[in-house]
Amino acid sequence: MSSYMEDRLIEETAIALLRRSVAVLPPDVLAALEGSLLLERDPTAKRELERIIANVKEAGACTLPMCQDTGLPVFFAKMGFAVPGFEEAVARGVRRATEEIPLRKNAVHPITRRNTGDNTGKGMPYIYYSFEASDHIDLTVMPKGGGSENMSALAMLNPSAGIAGIKRFVLETVVNAGSKPCPPVIVGVGIGGTADECMALAKKAVLRPVGSRSPEPEVARLEMELLYAINRTGIGPMGLGGDTTALAVHIEYAYCHTASLPVAVSFQCYAARRAHARIYKDGSVEMGGE
Ligand code: SF4
Structure with a gap:
C-alpha cells in the first residue's frame, strides 16, 4: 500500500x-444497563434506566x-x-x-x-x-x-495510606461527583506509576469491556469491593437515587516510587x-x- x-x-x-x-453503545455496556434495570429496586431509578436504555437504542437504530x-x-x-x-x-x-x-x-x-x-x-x-x-x-x-471528564481526580497518597486510603479516595471522588458524570458510570482507577502515568492508567481502565475483571486476584477483589461500595452510596442513575451508581470499576496499575502511592480516578458516563x-x-x- x-x-x-x-x-x-x-x-x-x-x-x-x-x-x-x-x-x-458497545453491547457490553448496553447489557450492563439492562442487567442493572432487572436488579434495581428504586422506582425512580428504574424509570431513569428505562429512559437511558430507550434513548441509546433509538440512537443506534437511527x-x-x-x-x-x-x-x-x-x-x-x-x-x-x-x-x-x-x-x-x-x-x-x-x-x-x-x-x-x-x-x-x-x-x-x-x-x-x-x-x-x-x-x-x-x-x-x-x-x-x-x-x-x-x-x-x-x-x-x-x-x-465533558461532564464525566470534569470529575477526574488524582491524589498522591502517602504509601502508609495503603488499600484503605485508596478506597477512601475513590469513594470520596465518586460521592463528590454525584450526578455530574451522568451515572451509572464506569469508574476507571489508576494506581501507581508517576502522576501523569497514573491518570493515563485510569483513562485506559475505562476502555475495558464491562464485565471484565483484572486477571490478578487481589486487584479483581479490590474492583469488586469498590463496585459494591460505590453502589451502596445511593447516588443512583442520573443522581436521582437508587442502587445503580456504577456499572463497573476497572483498575490498572504500574509500579511506582517507594515514597509514592498515586491514585487516579477517571469517569465514563452511561454513554460509554x-x-x-x-x-x-x-x-x-x-x-x-x-
Ligand atoms: S451523558 Fe456523558 S457525554 Fe452526555 S452530557 Fe452526560 S457526561 Fe456528557
Missing part, C-alpha cells in the same frame, strides 16, 4: 469510528448521537507498523466527521476559549500510542464527554462510547471487536 493510500485509509477509518461510537455532547476525540493507537502522517490523517478524519456526522464543536483554546469549530487544535485529537510487532494497527476511539477498528498492512479494515 502506498503512503497516500495508508493516509486515506486512516482518515476514513477515523470517520467511521467516530460515526459508530457516537451512535452505537445512527444519531446518543448524547448532545459528542465529546472530545480521544484515540488509542496500537501501532504494528508506521504510517507517515498518521496524526494528521486522524485529525483530517476528525475535521470531516465534525461536519459530516455532525459532531458538536467542543475543542477550544484553554486560555482564549477560541473554538476551532472542527474538534481539532494543538494536542487534539489526543492519541495514546503503544507499539507491537504485527501487520496491523488497532485504532480505538473513546469520545469523552468506544469503537475499534483493525487496519491491516494490505489495506483491509475490520470494524468492531470493541
